[in-house]
Amino acid sequence: MKKTILFLATALFLLEGGASKVWAQSTNFTGYLRNYTGILLKDDNDFAIMQDTFDLRIEHSRGKVGFKANPYIYFNHNGETEIDIRQSYMDIYLDTVDIRFGKQQIVWGKADGVSITDVISPKDMREFLLPDFEEIRLGIQALKIDYYLGDNTLELVWVPVFTPTTMPDADSIWYRQPDFPITPTFDYSKKDVTSDLKSGEIFVKFSAITSGIDFEIMAGSMWDDDPTLHVQKTFNSTTGQLSSITVTPEHHMLKLGGGSFSTTVGGSVIRGETAYYEGKYFKSDDPAVTDGVMEKNVMHYLLGLDFTILDVKMSLQLIEQQIQDYDEQILDDENVDTVTFLINKDFLRETLRLEMFSYFDLNNDGSLVRPKISYDLIDGFNIIVGLNIFNGTEGKFGQYDDNDMVYSKVKYSF
Amino acid sequence: MNVLKKRVLLAMTLMVVPFLAVAQAEITGLKVIENVYKRPVGDDMLGDLTMTLTNSRGEDRVRKIKQFTKDLGAIEKKIMFFQYPADVRNTSFMTWGYDEAGRDDDQWIYLPALKKVKRISSDSKSNYFMGSDFTYDDLGDRHPTDDVHKLLREETIAGNPCYVVESIPKDEEYMYSRTLTWIMKDTWIGLKKEFYDEDGDLLKILTVKKYEKFSGLWIILQSQMVNTQKKHTTNMELKNVKINSGIATNKFTVRMMKRGIR
Numbered sequence: 001m002k003k004t005i006l007f008l009a010t011a012l013f014l015l016e017g018g019a020s021k022v023w024a025q026s027t028n029f030t031g032y033l034r035n036y037t038g039i040l041l042k043d044d045n046d047f048a049i050m051q052d053t054f055d056l057r058i059e060h061s062r063g064k065v066g067f068k069a070n071p072y073i074y075f076n077h078n079g080e081t082e083i084d085i086r087q088s089y090m091d092i093y094l095d096t097v098d099i100r101f102g103k104q105q106i107v108w109g110k111a112d113g114v115s116i117t118d119v120i121s122p123k124d125m126r127e128f129l130l131p132d133f134e135e136i137r138l139g140i141q142a143l144k145i146d147y148y149l150g151d152n153t154l155e156l157v158w159v160p161v162f163t164p165t166t167m168p169d170a171d172s173i174w175y176r177q178p179d180f181p182i183t184p185t186f187d188y189s190k191k192d193v194t195s196d197l198k199s200g201e202i203f204v205k206f207s208a209i210t211s212g213i214d215f216e217i218m219a220g221s222m223w224d225d226d227p228t229l230h231v232q233k234t235f236n237s238t239t240g241q242l243s244s245i246t247v248t249p250e251h252h253m254l255k256l257g258g259g260s261f262s263t264t265v266g267g268s269v270i271r272g273e274t275a276y277y278e279g280k281y282f283k284s285d286d287p288a289v290t291d292g293v294m295e296k297n298v299m300h301y302l303l304g305l306d307f308t309i310l311d312v313k314m315s316l317q318l319i320e321q322q323i324q325d326y327d328e329q330i331l332d333d334e335n336v337d338t339v340t341f342l343i344n345k346d347f348l349r350e351t352l353r354l355e356m357f358s359y360f361d362l363n364n365d366g367s368l369v370r371p372k373i374s375y376d377l378i379d380g381f382n383i384i385v386g387l388n389i390f391n392g393t394e395g396k397f398g399q400y401d402d403n404d405m406v407y408s409k410v411k412y413s414f
Numbered sequence: 415m416n417v418l419k420k421r422v423l424l425a426m427t428l429m430v431v432p433f434l435a436v437a438q439a440e441i442t443g444l445k446v447i448e449n450v451y452k453r454p455v456g457d458d459m460l461g462d463l464t465m466t467l468t469n470s471r472g473e474d475r476v477r478k479i480k481q482f483t484k485d486l487g488a489i490e491k492k493i494m495f496f497q498y499p500a501d502v503r504n505t506s507f508m509t510w511g512y513d514e515a516g517r518d519d520d521q522w523i524y525l526p527a528l529k530k531v532k533r534i535s536s537d538s539k540s541n542y543f544m545g546s547d548f549t550y551d552d553l554g555d556r557h558p559t560d561d562v563h564k565l566l567r568e569e570t571i572a573g574n575p576c577y578v579v580e581s582i583p584k585d586e587e588y589m590y591s592r593t594l595t596w597i598m599k600d601t602w603i604g605l606k607k608e609f610y611d612e613d614g615d616l617l618k619i620l621t622v623k624k625y626e627k628f629s630g631l632w633i634i635l636q637s638q639m640v641n642t643q644k645k646h647t648t649n650m651e652l653k654n655v656k657i658n659s660g661i662a663t664n665k666f667t668v669r670m671m672k673r674g675i676r
Contacts, residue, residue, distance in 0.1 A: 030500060098669070107529040134527050148669050209668055211489075211510060211520050214533050262533045264518065269535050306535065349467070349545035349646070379475055379499035413500040 031056040031414060038388075038407035040173075048173060048405050049127070050077035055086075066091045067102075070139075087139045098146040103139040106157060108205060108218060110260040110271040113340055113357070114319055116300050117218050117258040117275045120157060120203055122225040124166040128174045128400065129359075129368070130388060138163055152208045159201040162193040164251060165225040173403055178229060184245040190230075191249045193223055213263040218275075223251045228281035230291035248291075254279045258300075267308060271317075274301035286329035297324040315342040337362040351376040359397060366392025368400075384409040443563030443579045446597055451558050453602040456631050456657040458484040463494075463652055465546050470645035475499075477544050480675055484661050488513050490555075491666035495675050502544075506671040509536075515559045524671040531668050540589040547618060547639040547648040549589065552609075560584060566594070571606060575599045590617070601625070601632045616642055628657040 032055050038048040052075040059068045067090045074082040089102030109118040113129070121137045129136065141161045147154040168174040178184075193199055203220035227249035234244040258275030277298045284294045304317040317340040326334040339362065344355035356371040372386030388405045392398020463479040478498035484491050489510055496505040504526040511519045519536040539551035561581040569576050576596040583590065591614050596606040607620040624636035633655055639648045664670070 030503060032500075093673070098673070105529060109530075110532075132527070134529075146669070148664070148667070150664075151667055153668065207668075209522070209531075209533075211512075214522075264520070264533065264535055267535050269533055308535070311541070349469075349542065351545065376501075380501050382501065411501075 026062065027058065027060040029056065029058055029414075032411050033414075034409060034411040036407065036409050038405045040402075041404040041406060042402055047077060048403070049407070051075065061091075064093045066093070085139070086134070096148050098148075100144045100146075101142070103141055104144065105134070105137045105139050106142065106144065107137070108216065108260075109273050110214075110216070110262045111273045111302050111304065111317065111319075112315065112342070113359070114302060114317065114338070116273045116302055116319075117216070117256075117260055119220065119222060119225070119256070119275075120159065120201075122163050122165045126166055126168045126172065126174065128168075128403075138166065151210065152206065155203075155205040155207065157201075157203040157205075159203075159222075160197070161195050162199065162201065162223045162251070163225075164193075164223075164227065174400070176399055178247070180231075180245050180247070181242060182245055184231075184247045187246050187248040189248070191227060191251075193251050199223075213261055215259060215261040217259040219255075219257040221253065221255050224254050224280065225251075227251050228293055229283070230293060231283075232291060252279060252281060269306040271304035271306070272302065273304075274299070276300075280323075282323065283331045284327065284329045285331060286327070289329070294327055294330055296326070296330070298322065299324060312343060312345045316340070333363050335363075361392065361395045361397050364392055364395025364398050366390070366395040366398030368397045380413040382409075382411045382413070384411075441565065441577070443565040443581070444558060446565060446577045446579050446602075447558045447561075447563045447581065447595075449602045450595075450597055450604055451555060454631055455633065456485070456629065458482070458659060458661040459633070459655065459657050460659065460661060461652045461655040463650065465544065465548075466649045466651075467546055468647045468649070475545070477502075477546070482661055482665050484663065484666060486663070491663075493666050493670060496544075497675075504674050506674065508666060508668075508671055509554075510666075511554060513557075515557050519554070522668070522671065524668075531671055546650075547641045547646055548650070551589070552620070552639070561593075569596060571596055574605060576605060603632055603634065611643075618642065628655055631657055633657065 032053070034053040034055070036049060036051045036053065038050070040046045040048050053072060055070070055072040057068065057070050060066060067088075069088040070086040072084060072086055076082070085103060087102075087104050089100050089104045092099040106120040107118055108120065109116055111118065115123075120142070121140055123136050124131065124138050125136075140159055140163045143158045143160075145156045170177075201220065201222040203218065203222070205216055205218040207216040208214065228251070230248040230250055232246045232248070233242055234246075235241065236243045255278040256275050258273070260271070260273035262269055262271040264270075277300065279295060280298045281293045281295055284292060286294070299322045300320070302317055302319045304315065306313070306315045308314070319338040319340070321336040323330065323332065323334050339360040340358065341360070342355070342357045344353055346353050353374040354371075355374065356369065358367060358369045360367045367390070369389040369391070370386060372384055374382060374384045376382050385408050386406070388403070388407065390397050390400040390403055392401060460480070460482045463481055465477040465479075467475040467477070476498060477496070480495045480497060482493050489512055492509045492511070494507045496502045496507070506524045508522045509519050510521075521534050521536050522531050523534050524531045536550075539554070540549055542548065543550055543553060561583050564580045564582075566578045566580050569578055576598055579595050579597060580592055581595065582592045589612075590609050591612050592610045594608040594610075595604045597604050603622060603625055604620075605622050608616060609618040609620070611617040618639055618641050620637060620639045622634050622637045625632055625634045627633075633652070635652050635655070637650050639650070641647070
C-alpha cells in the first residue's frame with residue numbers, strides 16, 4: 001500500500017509539473033488508465049478478471065542520451081495490488097551505434113503471436129496468451145548494442161541475469177497441475193539459475209531492409225525460459241509398486257540459430273521465420289532414460305501471408321515445431337502444427353474495428369478464437385468488447401475449454 | 415500611325431501568330447500533368463502536418479504528424495512520426511517511392527506496442543489515411559503514365575489562369591473513374607481537383623488554400639478535401655516548413671523509425 005501511494009504521489013507530482021520546469025519541458029509523460037473486466041461463460045459466470053490499470057511512460061532525452069521508465073499498477077478486484085516497472089532503461093546515441101542498458105523488452109522476428117526467434121524477453125503466462133502484447137512480454141535486465149551501417153544493423157544483446165517465464169499461481173484458472181500417477185514432491189533446489197558472469201545469455205542478430213526484402217539472421221546462447229521437470233521415481237523393493245515421485249524443475253542452456261524474412265509480392269506480404277534449438281528436453285515414457293526426460297534438438301518454422309480482399313485485411317500463418325531424431329517414447333508429438341488466422345476491417349473512418357484472431361492446434365483439434373469489437377468514442381478513449389473461446393479437450397488450447405470468457409476493456413490514453 | 419507602320423505591324427503579327435498557335439498546340443493534358451509531376455519541390459523537406467477531420471455533425475478530430483522527405487534521384491524517401499492522438503503516438507511510417515513507372519512503393523510501419531518494424535503492402539493505396547478524406551494515393555505523386563490525360567479548357571480561379579485537365583486511369587479497377595484538375599499556368603500547382611467515383615458521380619473536391627515560395631520553390635501549406643457524398647471534410651496544414659535543410663540520408667531508416675523524433 002505504501003508503495004502504491006508513493007507511486008501515485010510521484011506520478012502526480014511529475015504530471016502537475018512539480019519537477020523543474022526545464023526538466024518537464026523536455027520530458028514526455030504518456031500512458032493510460034484502463035478497466036478490464038472478464039466474465040467466464042460457464043455456469044457460475046465468475047469474474048475471471050476485474051482489474052484497473054494505471055500505466056505511465058516517462059521519456060526524457062538530452063542530446064545523445066535519453067531514458068524511459070514505464071511503471072504500472074494493477075488494482076485487482078480481489079484486493080491484490082501489483083506495482084512494478086515494465087521497462088526502465090537508458091540510451092546512448094552515437095553516430096553509428098546505439099547503446100541501451102537497463103530493464104527492457106526486446107522483440108525479434110517477423111512472426112505475429114508466435115515466438116520462434118523472438119526468444120529474448122520471456123513471457124508472463126499468468127493469463128495464458130490473452131494479455132496485450134506489451135503486458136505478456138517481461139522486461140529483462142540487458143545490455144543491447146546496435147551498430148548501423150546504412151540500412152543494415154548488427155545487434156548484440158547480453159542478458160546477465162536470467163528471467164524465467166512467469167507461471168500462473170496454483171489457484172488460478174490458468175494453472176494446470178502436471179500429470180503424475182501419485183502426488184509428487186517438488187525439489188526446488190535447482191530451479192534458480194546462478195546469477196554470475198558466466199551464466200549470462202548472449203544473442204547476436206544481423207538485420208537488413210532493402211527495396212525488395214527484409215531479413216534477419218540470428219544466433220543465441222540462452223536458458224530455456226520454461227524449466228524441465230526432472231522426475232525421480234522410487235519403487236517399493238517388496239511390491240515393486242511406485243512409492244514416491246520427486247520432481248526437480250531445472251532450467252537448461254539452449255543454443256539456437258535462425259532467421260526471418262518478409263517481402264511483398266503483388267499486394268501481399270510473405271513472411272517466413274525459422275530457428276533451430278539445440279538442447280531442448282522432453283518428457284519420455286522410456287524407463288531407461290535418466291529423470292524421465294530426453295534431450296533433443298528442435299526445428300521451429302513459420303510461413304505467413306498478409307493480404308487484403310475487398311478492404312478486409314487478413315493474415316495467415318502456418319507453424320510447425322519438429323523434434324529432430326524423434327524417439328517414440330517421447331510424450332510430445334514429433335511434429336506440432338499450428339495455424340493462426342487474423343481478419344480485421346475498419347469502419348467509420350477507423351473509429352470502429354472488427355477483428356478476429358484465432359489459433360488452431362491441428363494435433364489436438366483445439367483452438368482459441370478471439371473475436372472483438374473496438375470503438376474509439378473519441379480520440380484516445382477506446383472501448384473493446386470481445387470473446388475468448390477455447391475449443392477442444394486437450395492440448396495447448398483445448399485444456400482451457402472451461403475458460404471461455406467475455407470481456408471488456410475501457411482505455412483512456414493520454 | 416502611318417500606313418507603312420500599320421503594314422509592318424500587321425506583317426509582324428501575322429508572322430508571330432502561327433508560332434503562338436504552335437506553342438499553344440504543344441500544350442497537351444499529358445504535358446501539363448508532367449509539369450505538375452516534375453515541379454521542383456527541393457531535395458528535402460520537413461514540416462509539421464496537422465489534419466483536422468470534421469464530420470457532418472461538425473465534430474472535429476485532430477491528427478498531428480512530423481514528416482521528413484528526401485529526394486534521392488530515382489527514389490524519394492519519406493518518414494512520418496505520429497504525434498497525436500495519444501494512442502498512436504510514436505508510431506512511425508516510412509515509404510520509399512520510385513520514379514520507375516509501375517513500380518510499387520516499399521512501406522514499413524513501426525508500432526510501439528509491438529516494438530517492431532513491419533513491412534506492409536503498398537496495395538492499400540485506396541485506403542483512407544488515418545481516417546481522413548485523403549487516401550494514401552491522394553497523398554503521393556501519382557505517375558503521369560498511370561492515367562490518360564486530356565486538356566479540356568482554360569479557366570481562371572481566384573484570378574489565377576489555369577489549365578483544366580481530365581485524367582482517366584488506365585487501370586479500370588482504380589478507385590476513381592476520373593479526376594479533373596485545375597492547374598495554375600505559372601506555378602504548375604494543382605489549385606483544385608475533383609474526384610469522381612466508379613459510377614461517375616462527384617465524390618471529393620480538393621482545394622489548395624495556401625501556398626508559398628520557400629527557397630524559390632512553391633510549397634502547398636494548406637489544403638482542404640471535402641467528401642461531397644459523406645459531408646466529411648479534412649483540412650491539412652503544413653507548418654514549420656524547411657526546404658533543402660540537408661536532412662541526412664540516415665534519417666530514413668529503421669533506426670529512426672524506432673527511435674522517433676530527437
